[in-house]
Amino acid sequence: MSSTLDSPTPLKHTIESSQGLSVLKLSDAAVASKRVAREIGALIRQRASENRNCVLGLATGSTPIRVYRELVRMHREEGLSFHNVITFNLDEYFPIQPNAAQSYVRFMNEQLFDHIDIVRTNIHIPNGTIELEAVPGYCRDYDELIATTGGIDLQLLGIGRTGHIGFNEPGATRDTRTRLVKLDTLTRVDAVKDFGGMDQVPLLAITMGVDSILQSSRIRLLAFGEHKADIVQRSIEGPITSTIPASYLKTHRDVQYLLDDAAAECLSPSTLGETPQ
Ligand code: GLP
Numbered sequence: 001m002s003s004t005l006d007s008p009t010p011l012k013h014t015i016e017s018s019q020g021l022s023v024l025k026l027s028d029a030a031v032a033s034k035r036v037a038r039e040i041g042a043l044i045r046q047r048a049s050e051n052r053n054c055v056l057g058l059a060t061g062s063t064p065i066r067v068y069r070e071l072v073r074m075h076r077e078e079g080l081s082f083h084n085v086i087t088f089n090l091d092e093y094f095p096i097q098p099n100a101a102q103s104y105v106r107f108m109n110e111q112l113f114d115h116i117d118i119v120r121t122n123i124h125i126p127n128g129t130i131e132l133e134a135v136p137g138y139c140r141d142y143d144e145l146i147a148t149t150g151g152i153d154l155q156l157l158g159i160g161r162t163g164h165i166g167f168n169e170p171g172a173t174r175d176t177r178t179r180l181v182k183l184d185t186l187t188r189v190d191a192v193k194d195f196g197g198m199d200q201v202p203l204l205a206i207t208m209g210v211d212s213i214l215q216s217s218r219i220r221l222l223a224f225g226e227h228k229a230d231i232v233q234r235s236i237e238g239p240i241t242s243t244i245p246a247s248y249l250k251t252h253r254d255v256q257y258l259l260d261d262a263a264a265e266c267l268s269p270s271t272l273g274e275t276p277q
Pocket residue numbers: 059060061062063064090091157158159160161165166167187
């Protein structure tokens with residue numbers, strides 16, 4: 001099993017360009033979330049008009065909730081249909097039952113899938129109930145399935161205080177694929193509010209890898225609140241390093257950070273270009 005877990009030690013520092021990176025400071029989380037939801041809606045409609053599928057990479061946590069709320073509103077009030085949408089979620093605790101209160105299956109159903117017209121078989125979320133021995137094969141199949149659908153058109157991301165994207169914790173290198181990982185202690189501490197006690201928080205999770213994420217055509221990362229300001233600054237202005245997996249996003253050709261004032265407060269003025277509202 002240990003071979004499927006990240007080693008916590010290797011540190012990689014490389015200097016690469018960040019030409020595909022844009023950083024937007026919006027007036028608040030609602031404005032940022034609506035902006036991303038509108039972009040997703042436009043992409044779904046464009047693909048539908050071409051008779052094509054739209055493949056979305058989806059995230060959990062408190063951060064994307066407003067995006068999902070806005071997508072549900074667009075479905076109800078503006079007739080946005082999800083019939084051509086295929087989704088892949090980033091991660092899931094392991095092990096966990098899908099009906100558990102903290103399961104990401106339950107989260108996604110409650111926040112989005114139960115309220116839109118998506119075809120159920122088009123939804124993919126890492127399975128927290130499979131046998132441990134089956135996990136490596138399952139993870140390979142997950143990456144392969146993403147590839148056979150044509151790859152992710154738009155990947156929605158949050159960021160953990162460790163600098164994780166999905167559950168790619170410090171130590172996750174640029175080439176990682178979907179796999180079983182050990183959760184960082186800080187991530188588990190942050191999850192205590194959902195699980196009720198540290199001993200209830202799983203030690204492991206299945207997550208898409210850094211490379212799996214970087215294969216997406218567009219990446220949109222949302223971060224809100226002052227508790228994200230320090231890690232946002234280090235991800236954007238610091239070196240590209242496995243110590244902060246989010247820093248690998250700087251190597252992507254089309255990645256956008258959408259921040260509120262508080263999450264952007266540690267960034268230097270030169271990082272923040274124009275701030276459309
Ligand atoms: C979890 C998820 C991440 C998410 C992070 C941040 O760890 N696996 O994908 O980005 O939480 O959570 P929040 O948005 O609640 O700050």
